[in-house]
Amino acid sequence: MKHVIWLVLFAVLIVVLCSCQPRRVTDIRLAMTKEDVISLWGPTNLISYKKVNGTTLETWEYRFAASDSVCLVTFIQDRVAAPIDCSRPPAGR
DSSP states (O other), rough: OHHHHHHHHHHHHHHOOOOOOOOGGGGOOOBBBBHHHHHHHHSOOHHHHHEEEEEEEEEEEEEEEEEEEEEEEEEEETTEOOOEEOOOOOOOO
């Protein structure tokens, strides 16, 4: 019985460690789907829309407290359409 408990605890530890991977800008690539982005960086409620030349751009905003940065992921028709734009807010904000 002890072996089963240790095996379960080990499996939980592996899952926790795998889910704690840092998010990197290089994780997100052009033409990825929204589902792919969610699987890597998680969902966001910070979504904005903008029409450019008759095309609707959907931009997802991710804020990372650890690095004090903001990353924008832009989609056209449910696919990443532009390189990720990451920046740090100006000082004093």
